[in-house]
Amino acid sequence: MPGPERLQQLKDHAARLQTRTLRTLFAEDEMRFERFSASCGDLLLDYSKCHVDAQAMTLLAALAETAGLEERRRAMFDGKPINETENRPVLHTALRNQAGTPVYVDGVDVMPQVFDVLAAMGEFADGVRAGDLCGSTGKRFTDVVNIGIGGSDLGPAMCTLALAPYHDGPAVHYVSNVDGAHIADTLKALDPETTLFIIASKTFTTVETMTNAGTARKWVAAALGDAAVGGHFAAVSTALAKVTEFGIQDDRVFGFWDWVGGRYSIWSAIGLPLMIAIGPDAFHEFLEGAHEMDRHFREAPLLENLPVLMGLIGVWNRDALGFSARAILPYDQRLARLPAYLQQLDMESNGKRVTLAGEPVHMDTGPLVWGEPGTNGQHAFYQLLHQGTTVIPCEFIVAVQGHEPDLAHHHQMLVANCLAQSEALMRGRTIGEVREKLMAAGAGEADLQTLAPHKVFPGNRPSMTLVHDQLTPFALGRLIALYEHRVFVEGVIWNINSFDQWGVELGKELATALLPMVRGEPGSDEKDASTRGLLARLRPV
Numbered sequence: 001m002p003g004p005e006r007l008q009q010l011k012d013h014a015a016r017l018q019t020r021t022l023r024t025l026f027a028e029d030e031m032r033f034e035r036f037s038a039s040c041g042d043l044l045l046d047y048s049k050c051h052v053d054a055q056a057m058t059l060l061a062a063l064a065e066t067a068g069l070e071e072r073r074r075a076m077f078d079g080k081p082i083n084e085t086e087n088r089p090v091l092h093t094a095l096r097n098q099a100g101t102p103v104y105v106d107g108v109d110v111m112p113q114v115f116d117v118l119a120a121m122g123e124f125a126d127g128v129r130a131g132d133l134c135g136s137t138g139k140r141f142t143d144v145v146n147i148g149i150g151g152s153d154l155g156p157a158m159c160t161l162a163l164a165p166y167h168d169g170p171a172v173h174y175v176s177n178v179d180g181a182h183i184a185d186t187l188k189a190l191d192p193e194t195t196l197f198i199i200a201s202k203t204f205t206t207v208e209t210m211t212n213a214g215t216a217r218k219w220v221a222a223a224l225g226d227a228a229v230g231g232h233f234a235a236v237s238t239a240l241a242k243v244t245e246f247g248i249q250d251d252r253v254f255g256f257w258d259w260v261g262g263r264y265s266i267w268s269a270i271g272l273p274l275m276i277a278i279g280p281d282a283f284h285e286f287l288e289g290a291h292e293m294d295r296h297f298r299e300a301p302l303l304e305n306l307p308v309l310m311g312l313i314g315v316w317n318r319d320a321l322g323f324s325a326r327a328i329l330p331y332d333q334r335l336a337r338l339p340a341y342l343q344q345l346d347m348e349s350n351g352k353r354v355t356l357a358g359e360p361v362h363m364d365t366g367p368l369v370w371g372e373p374g375t376n377g378q379h380a381f382y383q384l385l386h387q388g389t390t391v392i393p394c395e396f397i398v399a400v401q402g403h404e405p406d407l408a409h410h411h412q413m414l415v416a417n418c419l420a421q422s423e424a425l426m427r428g429r430t431i432g433e434v435r436e437k438l439m440a441a442g443a444g445e446a447d448l449q450t451l452a453p454h455k456v457f458p459g460n461r462p463s464m465t466l467v468h469d470q471l472t473p474f475a476l477g478r479l480i481a482l483y484e485h486r487v488f489v490e491g492v493i494w495n496i497n498s499f500d501q502w503g504v505e506l507g508k509e510l511a512t513a514l515l516p517m518v519r520g521e522p523g524s525d526e527k528d529a530s531t532r533g534l535l536a537r538l539r540p541v
């Protein structure tokens with residue numbers, strides 16, 4: 001983490017720069033787009049609408065260097081235990097290391113195991129897709145239900161929707177919430193004879209997943225008998241002994257390793273439902289896209305390096321300009337679940353308040369991450385983005401082309417809207433411009449007085465835009481890896497551990513203690529008055 005002087009230097013520069021609006025910065029420099037954009041293959045990052053100049057970028061790059069970004073990056077790729085509180089390496093990059101170059105953990109090359117699991121997944125996925133691997137009554141699987149939560153759900157669920165045009169396998173459903181409504185609504189339309197369940201849990205102890213798995217098992221047993229259960233279940237986990245205890249056949253268990261964080265696990269066997277949906281070849285392209293970003297992240301100079309640039313701007317927005325949120329706005333309906341996916345990736349990784357050494361941080365860390373696809377969001381919350389009192393930097397994502405050649409006119413409208421939003425956020429509309437427009441429309445002086453202030457857009461609101469050719473499996477893999485490394489860059493500058501998640505533990509512990517009380521056992525006097533009051537109200541009638 002940069003010392004207070006460096007941080008002050010950054011803030012001072014930001015204050016100086018803010019005396020010139022984004023509009024002015026564009027007016028002053030015809031080359032601003034060329035200067036503040038960068039690419040990785042066909043993926044373009046335009047950050048020229050962020051409130052930076054060359055000096056800001058130099059200061060930020062120096063910050064990254066002082067924070068030891070390059071050493072930390074090397075340590076991650078080399079399998080050093082950079083997740084210090086759990087004493088684990090962080091090697092999701094090995095899972096997509098399509099080059100197969102050795103990656104060592106405790107002196108052992110993990111690549112052969114990675115390829116073995118990928119091959120086993122491929123064989124299983126092909127079997128299910130071809131109908132060679134059937135349910136207990138010999139019928140082919142028409143539906144796959146993935147039961148998992150957090151990192152064992154969000155990645156495959158988000159990607160299955162994102163890659164719908166490539167989906168040529170059985171229908172895939174995702175059940176995560178312990179709310180019985182989720183599994184009940186999902187199973188309502190399914191036939192036990194043709195349904196395969198994948199129980200996905202890194203630890204195989206997560207209460208939600210185990211509860212849903214138990215319900216699914218009962219559902220199969222009730223329809224087809226106990227002996228049929230084995231034929232309808234597969235599992236993905238690092239805790240193989242626990243999977244065996246649950247009773248899932250060995251040849252249907254796909255392992256991964258404790259050096260894969262849950263929110264970084266889509267590249268592992270956690271991707272199995274996605275592979276069943278799109279097929280092993282497309283899944284390999286997805287891994288290849290991520291691998292391409294890994295290469296770019298390791299090799300591109302800092303100020304041409306997309307994850308580094310996005311990370312530096314993230315820190316700039318958070319710590320120099322004081323913005324506490326960022327909005328993820330994909331102009332792509334199939335990326336509807338990307339904001340939710342990035343919420344876990346970003347907020348579980350960088351929502352931290354102590355440094356690696358356990359000292360309180362003296363900078364603001366991870367921002368609030370949220371969003372919705374455009375154009376839907378425009379008709380809901382963009383009002384606040386344009387005229388609210390809180391400035392929220394926006395991240396737009398859009399493809400040159402969709403997958404619906406017959407509907408190219410839809411795509412043109414989508415693109416026009418995406419561009420219009422970042423332009424409006426940047427330029428705004430001044431009171432003079434508003435009055436001019438109103439007068440041109442024949443408004444009288446009274447109308448001008450009352451209406452004009454409401455129609456002013458302050459502008460000067462930063463955004464960045466990512467553009468790729470098309471949302472292919474390769475492009476999706478590259479996009480996710482970009483965001484993963486961006487989170488890493490920010491975490492290094494903040495000097496926090498981006499790979500643990502102790503903040504989720506207290507709630508789990510308290511829920512376990514509260515469960516008997518919810519069931520009606522006597523409450524504990526130690527509970528606060530609010531919890532006691534709510535418990536009383538929530539007891540079954």
Ligand SMILES: O=P(O)(O)OC[C@H]1O[C@H](O)[C@H](O)[C@@H](O)[C@@H]1O
Nearest residue numbers: 150151152201202203206262504
């Ligand atoms: O895969 P599992 O072990 O079931 O864990 C599922 C999820 O639950 C935890 O609470 C963590 O916060 C997440 O990081 C994790 O992805």
